[in-house]
Amino acid sequence: xxxxLDWDKWQREIIVHKGSxxxxxxxxxxxxxxxxxxxxxxxxxxxxxSMLMIAPAQRQSSGLFxxxxxxxxxxxxxxxxxxxGWVADPRLGWKANEESRRRxxxxxxxxxxxxxxxxxxxxxxxxxxxxxxNAGSVCVCLPAGKTGVYxxxxxxxxxxxxxxxxxxxxVYDTLRPMLAISQKERGLGWECLLSTxxxxxxxxxxxxxxxxxxxxxxxxxxxxxxxxxxxxxxxHRMSKAMYAQEYLAEFTDEYRQYFPTALIKExxxxxxxxxxxxxxxxxxxxxxxxxxxxxGDEVAYVIGELFGRRLKVVKCLTRERVRATETIGETVVxxxxxxxxxxxxxxxxxxxxxxxxxxxxxxxxxxxxLDNASRRFEVLGEExxxxxxxxxxxxxxxxxxxxxxxxxxxxxxxxRSLKSITYEYTDSGKFLIKxxxxxxxxxxxRVCWCxxxxxxxxxxx
Numbered sequence: 001x002x003x004x005l006d007w008d009k010w011q012r013e014i015i016v017h018k019g020s021x022x023x024x025x026x027x028x029x030x031x032x033x034x035x036x037x038x039x040x041x042x043x044x045x046x047x048x049x050s051m052l053m054i055a056p057a058q059r060q061s062s063g064l065f066x067x068x069x070x071x072x073x074x075x076x077x078x079x080x081x082x083x084x085g086w087v088a089d090p091r092l093g094w095k096a097n098e099e100s101r102r103r104x105x106x107x108x109x110x111x112x113x114x115x116x117x118x119x120x121x122x123x124x125x126x127x128x129x130x131x132x133x134n135a136g137s138v139c140v141c142l143p144a145g146k147t148g149v150y151x152x153x154x155x156x157x158x159x160x161x162x163x164x165x166x167x168x169x170x171v172y173d174t175l176r177p178m179l180a181i182s183q184k185e186r187g188l189g190w191e192c193l194l195s196t197x198x199x200x201x202x203x204x205x206x207x208x209x210x211x212x213x214x215x216x217x218x219x220x221x222x223x224x225x226x227x228x229x230x231x232x233x234x235x236h237r238m239s240k241a242m243y244a245q246e247y248l249a250e251f252t253d254e255y256r257q258y259f260p261t262a263l264i265k266e267x268x269x270x271x272x273x274x275x276x277x278x279x280x281x282x283x284x285x286x287x288x289x290x291x292x293x294x295x296g297d298e299v300a301y302v303i304g305e306l307f308g309r310r311l312k313v314v315k316c317l318t319r320e321r322v323r324a325t326e327t328i329g330e331t332v333v334x335x336x337x338x339x340x341x342x343x344x345x346x347x348x349x350x351x352x353x354x355x356x357x358x359x360x361x362x363x364x365x366x367x368x369x370l371d372n373a374s375r376r377f378e379v380l381g382e383e384x385x386x387x388x389x390x391x392x393x394x395x396x397x398x399x400x401x402x403x404x405x406x407x408x409x410x411x412x413x414x415x416r417s418l419k420s421i422t423y424e425y426t427d428s429g430k431f432l433i434k435x436x437x438x439x440x441x442x443x444x445x446r447v448c449w450c451x452x453x454x455x456x457x458x459x460x461x
Contacts, residue, residue: 007034011217014038014192017214022196022207023363026220026249031194035160036067038192042158043068043137044075044110047124050155051139052175055162056412058143064162065141066153069115072122076110078128083108106130118142141243146410147271148174155181157188159328165198165205168410169272169445172203190458197251199261199419205251213265220247258399258421262356267401268410273314275338283307288447289331289345291354299327302414303338304447311400311451312407316440324354332361342453343367344446356357368453370446392443394421394433396452397456406448415440 003132007015011034014021016294021038025031043051053068055061058135080086107129112121124136142151147256148171156178162168177461183189183284207213210364222227235243241257244250288302299322319330335343341364347355347369355369370393400406408414417440423433 003298004299010034010218013214013218015041018190020213021193021216022189022204022210022213023192023216023218024197024208024249024251025194025216025218026223026247027196028226029218029220029223029249030225031218032064032067032162035192035194036064036122037071039064039068039139039158039160040071040075042190043072043120043139046157047095047136049157049188050083050153050182051137051158051160052153053141053157053162054141054144054151054159054167054171054175054176055142055168060163061141061143064160065120065139068139072110072120076105078363078436079110080105080108083154083410095353097103097366101386112136118147141182143167144168144171147171151175153178154258154296154332155179157182157186158190160194161194161204162194163408164193164207165202166195166412167204168271169203170266170410183217197245199245199265200251201262201265203450207376220335220395221247224262243260259398259418259425261419262406263401264418267406268369268415269409270312270314270409273312273409278314280305280307283449284341286447286450286451287331287338287340287345288443288445289343290446291327291346292439298439300443301331301334302440302443302447303334304450306341306450309451310405310407311448313414313447314410315445316411316443318408318413326352328357328361332359335362342367342450344449346370346442346446370449390433391431397445397448400448400451405451414440414444418444 011030014023014034017038021065023031023035039051039053043049049113053061053065055064083104086101089100091099109327110122110126112123112130112135115121118141122136122137123134126135128134128419138154143354144167148168151171151174156175159175159179161172164172179189179191191207191213193204193213195204197205199205208215208217221231231247231374234247238246240253244252279398283305284307286304286306289303290300299319299338301315301317301319302313303317305312305314319327321343329342333371338362343358343366345358345367347356354365359367397406417437419436420437421432421433421435421441425431
């Protein structure tokens, strides 16, 4: 196979290491190129091996797959040249020559069948033509999904996980046993986990602190292919935590992150949920809603199932900013499907008139506006003034998470939203909570309020 002369030291170590690898790398440092070469070498060196490549999305796993295919193509061309190479016959037409070229490659190349976007099967013996009895190493490229249920193979020799920090732990737990037989019988069963970090917690974070893997940590600032002036601009443009994550490849929760990443992932125990299958008899359903502000771009809905004092967040939805009447109409439609006991929505700013209209459609006692400000409530027939502040909403959600009363659907958008929430104290001592992608978090903390108000006869004026 043709050789690159400018591999970084860590890239060459990844390529030649015999065993499992965990690579934590900054963006665009060359991890996919090196790991693609490692995968190609594994397929060629361990004849008849079985390999699986996954990533959160097909597009991501296909990127690594293409890198591997590129290195295999180098070997394919070398083998064809060694067999004498194909030469066009001037006596034949274009179509006949193309058929002749394909036949030459099939008989003398490395592939036992035509590679597709998701599967490559090599020959067991390159000197023999294609055939069922000549099938050798195989690599399949697939998206991880939420559970890994569609990734089950009889056995695997090699597992490659790209953007591993974003793959659910339950997927990894499903795949690990598939390596066991190969580890015992062939001394293989190797994993190659590569990713930029995404907070502390999860199997990728654990792998970076395990003796089971050869661990790599590669910062963009140490990569010779980066323009240092570009990194300086990025450092100035981004938050310290985001720059550290994306370019320095550091495991860091956002400075003053309100919901710790490890706690969020610990609560994300619901992989998939269907009301007809998983819904509990006697449970009540609640909706938390965050309305788009002027200039905002999304409306967020979070649905929770409350049974006793245990709350499960079972569905998250976001919609592009639409007219107020469309938001009201969609809320009515969702309510018909779920029969919410209460709908907790954002009544601040432009949300006030929308809440009024929703109360007319769905009932004043069912639609409760929580706008982080002082409101009057009726509690068991007695009117009281009660302040529901933003910190109350967030503190309640955090308490539910820490006391294991809250389970969350494993949703990447929800994870991103909760990770974005930070807190700070102003010079005057005021406590502020904010987030760069707070839509789903704002809806979540509102639906969590159902645990707080459970059993009260409460509605908002």
